[in-house]
Amino acid sequence: MAKDDAIAKLQQRIDKLEHELGIQQDIHAIRRLQYAYGYFIDKSQYNECVDLFAEDAEVWFLGGIYKNKAGIRRLYIERFRKNFTENHNGPRYGWLLDHPQMQMIIDVAADRKTAEARGRSMMQAGTHETAKIKQRQWWEGGIYENRYVRDKGVWKFKRLGYFPFWHGSFAEGWGKTPIDFIPMPKTCYPEDPLGPDQLIEPPPRLWPATDVVPFHFSHPVTGKPIKVDNSRAREGFESEK
Amino acid sequence: MAKDDAIAKLQQRIDKLEHELGIQQDIHAIRRLQYAYGYFIDKSQYNECVDLFAEDAEVWFLGGIYKNKAGIRRLYIERFRKNFTENHNGPRYGWLLDHPQMQMIIDVAADRKTAEARGRSMMQAGTHETAKIKQRQWWEGGIYENRYVRDKGVWKFKRLGYFPFWHGSFAEGWGKTPIDFIPMPKTCYPEDPLGPDQLIEPPPRLWPATDVVPFHFSHPVTGKPIKVDNSRAREGFESEK
Amino acid sequence: MAKDDAIAKLQQRIDKLEHELGIQQDIHAIRRLQYAYGYFIDKSQYNECVDLFAEDAEVWFLGGIYKNKAGIRRLYIERFRKNFTENHNGPRYGWLLDHPQMQMIIDVAADRKTAEARGRSMMQAGTHETAKIKQRQWWEGGIYENRYVRDKGVWKFKRLGYFPFWHGSFAEGWGKTPIDFIPMPKTCYPEDPLGPDQLIEPPPRLWPATDVVPFHFSHPVTGKPIKVDNSRAREGFESEK
Numbered sequence: 001m002a003k004d005d006a007i008a009k010l011q012q013r014i015d016k017l018e019h020e021l022g023i024q025q026d027i028h029a030i031r032r033l034q035y036a037y038g039y040f041i042d043k044s045q046y047n048e049c050v051d052l053f054a055e056d057a058e059v060w061f062l063g064g065i066y067k068n069k070a071g072i073r074r075l076y077i078e079r080f081r082k083n084f085t086e087n088h089n090g091p092r093y094g095w096l097l098d099h100p101q102m103q104m105i106i107d108v109a110a111d112r113k114t115a116e117a118r119g120r121s122m123m124q125a126g127t128h129e130t131a132k133i134k135q136r137q138w139w140e141g142g143i144y145e146n147r148y149v150r151d152k153g154v155w156k157f158k159r160l161g162y163f164p165f166w167h168g169s170f171a172e173g174w175g176k177t178p179i180d181f182i183p184m185p186k187t188c189y190p191e192d193p194l195g196p197d198q199l200i201e202p203p204p205r206l207w208p209a210t211d212v213v214p215f216h217f218s219h220p221v222t223g224k225p226i227k228v229d230n231s232r233a234r235e236g237f238e239s240e241k
Numbered sequence: 242m243a244k245d246d247a248i249a250k251l252q253q254r255i256d257k258l259e260h261e262l263g264i265q266q267d268i269h270a271i272r273r274l275q276y277a278y279g280y281f282i283d284k285s286q287y288n289e290c291v292d293l294f295a296e297d298a299e300v301w302f303l304g305g306i307y308k309n310k311a312g313i314r315r316l317y318i319e320r321f322r323k324n325f326t327e328n329h330n331g332p333r334y335g336w337l338l339d340h341p342q343m344q345m346i347i348d349v350a351a352d353r354k355t356a357e358a359r360g361r362s363m364m365q366a367g368t369h370e371t372a373k374i375k376q377r378q379w380w381e382g383g384i385y386e387n388r389y390v391r392d393k394g395v396w397k398f399k400r401l402g403y404f405p406f407w408h409g410s411f412a413e414g415w416g417k418t419p420i421d422f423i424p425m426p427k428t429c430y431p432e433d434p435l436g437p438d439q440l441i442e443p444p445p446r447l448w449p450a451t452d453v454v455p456f457h458f459s460h461p462v463t464g465k466p467i468k469v470d471n472s473r474a475r476e477g478f479e480s481e482k
Numbered sequence: 483m484a485k486d487d488a489i490a491k492l493q494q495r496i497d498k499l500e501h502e503l504g505i506q507q508d509i510h511a512i513r514r515l516q517y518a519y520g521y522f523i524d525k526s527q528y529n530e531c532v533d534l535f536a537e538d539a540e541v542w543f544l545g546g547i548y549k550n551k552a553g554i555r556r557l558y559i560e561r562f563r564k565n566f567t568e569n570h571n572g573p574r575y576g577w578l579l580d581h582p583q584m585q586m587i588i589d590v591a592a593d594r595k596t597a598e599a600r601g602r603s604m605m606q607a608g609t610h611e612t613a614k615i616k617q618r619q620w621w622e623g624g625i626y627e628n629r630y631v632r633d634k635g636v637w638k639f640k641r642l643g644y645f646p647f648w649h650g651s652f653a654e655g656w657g658k659t660p661i662d663f664i665p666m667p668k669t670c671y672p673e674d675p676l677g678p679d680q681l682i683e684p685p686p687r688l689w690p691a692t693d694v695v696p697f698h699f700s701h702p703v704t705g706k707p708i709k710v711d712n713s714r715a716r717e718g719f720e721s722e723k
Contacts, residue, residue: 003244003245003248003485004485006248007248007485007488007489007492010248010251010252010255010492011492013255013259014255014492014495014496014499017255017258017259017262017499018495018499020262020266021262021499021502021503021506024262024265024266024269024506025502025506027269028506028509029702031587032587032699032702033702033703035585035586035587035600036587036699036701036702038585039585039587039600039697043692043694045694045708045710048701048708051701051703051704052702052703085714088711088713088714089711090694090710090711090712090713090714090715091692091693091694091712091714091715092692092714092715092717093690093691093692093714093715093716093717093718093719094690094692094718095692096648096656096689096692098604098623098647098648100584100585100602100604101584101585102341102342102343102584102585103276103279103280103341103342103343104276105272105273105276105277105280118276118280120341122339122341122363122365122604124604124621124623124648124650124656126655126656126657127657128656128657128658128659128689128690128718129657129658130661130690130718131690131718132718135657137655137656137657139365141339141365154702154703155702156703165339166337166339166365168365170655170656170657173367173378173411174337174365174367174369174378174411175367175368175369175370175376175378175411176369176370177369179371207337207369208334208335208369208371208372209334210284210332210333210334210335210336210337211332212284212286212331212332215280217273217277219277219289219292220270220273220274220277220293220395220396221274221292221293221395221397222292226286226289228286228331229329229330229331230331230332231329231331232326232329232331232332232333232334233331233332233333233334234334235333235334236334236335236369236371236372236373237334244485244486244489247489248489251489251492251493251496254496254500255496258496258499258500258503261503261507262503265503265506265507265510268510343582343583343584344517344520344521344582344583344584345517346513346514346517346518346521359517359521361582363580363582363604363606380606382580382606406580407578407580407606409606414608414619414652415578415606415608415610415619415652416608416609416610416611416617416619416652417610417611418610420612448576448578448610449575449576449610449612449613450575451525451573451574451575451576451577451578452573453525453527453572453573456521458514458518460518460530460533461511461514461515461518461534461636461637462515462533462534462636462638463533467527467530469527469572470570470571470572471572471573472570472572473567473570473572473573473574473575474572474573474574474575475575476574476575477575477576477610477612477613477614478575
């Protein structure tokens with residue numbers, strides 16, 4: 001009996017170890033997924049990007065929500081691939097689109113079926129003067145708030161939420177970014193054949209707005225939800241007065 | 242007896258597994274803490290920053306040491322919050338202060354009570370031309386050598402040591418940074434009501450000085466302490482000849 | 483008998499846990515090694531860099547392969563240390579060479595003897611106007627595809643493969659990088675006393691070429707090898723038509 005008890009206790013400890021080591025392995029797998037996304041998007045490997053998503057995933061991008069594989073293909077294949085690389089699934093001469101992936105806070109649900117992560121990029125993008133592409137050169141900073149799902153042991157994107165924060169031309173920087181530099185979409189698919197399935201409401205605004213993207217996690221020390229005070233984040237816009 | 246021995250051996254292996262998995266979980270928790278700090282400081286969430294510190298923690302910043310929660314509040318709340326965001330705990334329109342957190346080497350003590358980490362940031366900071374703030378725009382690189390403490394299972398900062406290395410204006414870069422671009426403090430609190438509790442001696446010097454911040458860790462392969470040779474790091478300064 | 487079986491099953495689970503936790507510890511150790519390399523190279527600590535390599539390691543750098551400790555010393559000590567820091571093993575006043583290490587995808591072999599990683603850097607480099615060094619100031623992005631070996635429990639570099647992608651002067655950026663900005667080596671050691679032991683064939687080309695560095699890993703979701711289509715990566719070069 002004493003031995004049975006001892007064995008049962010060891011089993012419980014091993015059960016817990018397996019579960020908790022599994023979470024560390026999940027964190028590694030999710031970091032790997034996100035980082036692979038970064039390498040693929042750097043080089044316009046759009047097919048490889050699309051394959052990272054679950055069937056019912058979403059992409060949140062610049063005011064629009066692109067739903068399911070159909071919507072995600074519309075964004076990456078119909079829009080990005082056509083616009084950026086003349087529908088070529090790979091990099092084009094003289095076209096830079098580096099998306100370093102950084103600072104991921106990855107949180108796996110206790111049941112190990114889903115996860116969330118906050119991350120960021122600081123991009124270097126644009127053209128070389130010898131490329132037959134409209135000349136431009138910019139820096140860009142943005143935040144990700146992403147969700148993941150584990151499907152038959154494989155982690156996939158459930159939501160890629162990219163929230164660009166600031167853009168700055170190489171010549172002038174973030175000091176002189178035009179207001180509403182990139183217009184947010186106003187029309188959905190199918191009315192706009194490349195549009196999102198849904199608009200984000202209220203629409204985000206770009207820098208010099210400084211709104212905080214809500215955090216998926218609680219404060220690491222206090223454990224309290226992280227309140228966000230955006231009351232001064234848009235005060236310089238005439239249109240919001 | 243044989244079974245008792247077998248069970249005892251399994252117990253030992255499980256003890257070791259629990260301890261070593263705990264260290265991996267600590268590493269994850271410390272990365273999470275540091276990265277959360279980065280997201281908070283990006284957006285002037287100074288209250289949330291202060292809550293990441295232990296009561297008896299320190300901040301080393303630009304030649305000064307700010308001690309205990311009182312000193313840390315003086316720095317983040319009385320100084321940064323007043324100077325940067327007009328005492329608002331959150332982001333201000335047209336004020337950029339991005340602090341990407343990168344390259345953390347995290348080492349947890351064998352007893353899992355304390356930890357150290359080296360990390361870095363490469364900042365993008367400054368104002369938008371439409372913000373009613375003194376116009377400036379700069380890049381900045383710096384090193385962290387931080388210490389952490391585990392308090393009732395929760396990791397907190399014990400020392401945040403940020404050692405800015407170089408600053409460069411967006412227009413001119415690190416090639417033309419003025420010498421002693423940011424003056425080091427000379428006076429402590431309470432004589433200077435916003436001053437540090439103690440001065441770092443000898444005071445650090447900024448780029449074009451290139452002093453190496455001492456490493457908390459030994460060489461990963463040889464295991465020997467990492468010697469730092471700063472004999473040529475300041476040789477261009479008239480004042481040090 | 484039932485107890486023997488129960489104990490044997492626990493042993494198997496513990497064996498597996500020890501192995502899999504070991505892999506997570508390996509990942510941590512390899513990240514630590516790579517990140518330490520970054521801190522050392524930042525500050526021209528070339529001796530410390532060389533000590534990170536296995537005896538039979540290789541460095542792939544700008545079209546050349548430097549073999550074994552002898553070749554690696556030639557590159558780091560004879561070439562970099564002499565050229566960059568006047569043969570001083572440490573940083574020189576007014577000489578910036580920051581190599582932030584980012585986005586590591588680390589994969590450890592099942593036997594835990596070897597590992598591979600993809601990573602990247604985005605450098606800030608050049609001189610301060612008061613340094614007595616040829617004035618220059620540049621940004622640089624590049625990819626690592628590295629291999630590691632575990633030798634008596636210690637992870638070391640087996641291959642450091644750094645593939646610079648783009649360079650941009652601080653003044654003009656990646657828009658105006660001269661074609662073949664850094665010439666690839668044409669001559670090996672000992673004919674060229676600082677040359678590589680072998681040339682990479684075919685030689686890599688720098689930006690505005692956009693060739694994808696092959697991936698050591700399979701697609702994280704499909705599990706298929708990642709095909710790389712470089713058919714348009716050099717189409718703007720007259721010399722490749």
